[in-house]
Amino acid sequence: EKFRNGLSKTRRSFSDQLNNLVKRYRKVDEDFFEELEDLLIESDVGVTTVMDLVEKLKDESRTRNIKDTEELKEVIAEVLSEFLTRDETETQLNMNPEGLSVFLMVGVNGAGKTTTIGKLAGRLKNQGKSVLLAAADTFRAGAIDQLQVWGDRAGVDVIRHQEGSDPASVIFDAIKAAKSRKTDVLLCDTAGRLQNKVNLMKELEKIKRVIEREVPGAPQEVLLVLDATTGQNALNQAKLFRQASDVTGIVLTKLDGTAKGGIVLGVRHELNIPVKLIGLGEKMNDLQTFDADAFIYGLFS
Numbered sequence: 001e002k003f004r005n006g007l008s009k010t011r012r013s014f015s016d017q018l019n020n021l022v023k024r025y026r027k028v029d030e031d032f033f034e035e036l037e038d039l040l041i042e043s044d045v046g047v048t049t050v051m052d053l054v055e056k057l058k059d060e061s062r063t064r065n066i067k068d069t070e071e072l073k074e075v076i077a078e079v080l081s082e083f084l085t086r087d088e089t090e091t092q093l094n095m096n097p098e099g100l101s102v103f104l105m106v107g108v109n110g111a112g113k114t115t116t117i118g119k120l121a122g123r124l125k126n127q128g129k130s131v132l133l134a135a136a137d138t139f140r141a142g143a144i145d146q147l148q149v150w151g152d153r154a155g156v157d158v159i160r161h162q163e164g165s166d167p168a169s170v171i172f173d174a175i176k177a178a179k180s181r182k183t184d185v186l187l188c189d190t191a192g193r194l195q196n197k198v199n200l201m202k203e204l205e206k207i208k209r210v211i212e213r214e215v216p217g218a219p220q221e222v223l224l225v226l227d228a229t230t231g232q233n234a235l236n237q238a239k240l241f242r243q244a245s246d247v248t249g250i251v252l253t254k255l256d257g258t259a260k261g262g263i264v265l266g267v268r269h270e271l272n273i274p275v276k277l278i279g280l281g282e283k284m285n286d287l288q289t290f291d292a293d294a295f296i297y298g299l300f301s
């Protein structure tokens with residue numbers, strides 16, 4: 001239900017327009033596909049993905065001899081769903097079954113990293129896991145305190161140094177603390193200043209090396225947090241971060257605030273990285289596991 005409500009803007013905008021289109025055309029033809037293309041682009045699916053989608057739709061309608069737009073609607077749902085899922089387990093968070101799991105959270109400032117870490121901490125704690133936070137965004141003024149607020153809210157400790165200190169050494173200390181406390185999951189916040197890309201990427205690589213050295217098999221997840229309202233910009237950021245840090249999953253935030261939820265499709269298709277979690281609000285409980293079927297169903301109901 002929450003999933004449905006959270007995506008209501010996207011749903012309304014997409015399904016209303018699609019229904020309109022289907023009624024106006026009735027028969028499947030080149031003009032119909034062209035308008036469908038426009039609609040998908042407006043929903044921020046991304047040009048490359050839209051082209052591939054429509055190509056696939058044309059193929060399917062030819063093979064199955066579909067002439068009626070109402071009938072094609074079902075095929076559209078099928079094809080969108082195919083574009084979103086590779087296999088059903090891909091949204092699961094990867095956990096070390098015995099011992100410490102380390103999740104590295106990356107993304108630009110303002111994307112919703114801190115909020116997501118807080119929500120995720122609360123959720124893991126609810127599942128009976130012990131959680132620790134590492135405040136390795138030592139660059140942005142206030143970032144450490146902001147993480148502390150979320151730590152307090154979720155009831156988990158934050159390992160922190162002073163502003164301006166070396167992020168990798170915060171991570172090192174946090175791992176030490178997590179080991180001695182037998183913590184289940186360590187969530188690491190990182191800086192997200194994109195103005196200095198080279199330094200940021202170097203910093204992330206250094207952090208990752210520390211994690212890999214101190215905890216064999218870690219990080220279990222490198223989660224890239226993207227703001228859905230920034231549309232195609234988010235896609236470009238993702239490409240950048242992917243180069244530096246072997247992103248294992250995407251967290252798409254602020255889907256509650258946008259009618260452009262189609263970005264989910266572009267992210268999945270163009271980056272080949274699964275969307276694992278979505279943010280549907282600013283509160284503790286507004287983080288959901290991404291459910292491709294519910295998403296598609298939502299778009300068409």
Ligand code: GDP
Pocket residue numbers: 107108109110111112113114115116192253254255256257278279280281282286
């Ligand atoms: P960070 O700089 O990446 O750590 O971003 P923050 O976690 O500070 O989030 C930036 C702003 O986005 C804050 O005002 C958050 O409350 C807001 N925010 C984060 N996630 C969501 C979401 O899923 N939905 C909405 N509506 N707002 C969000």
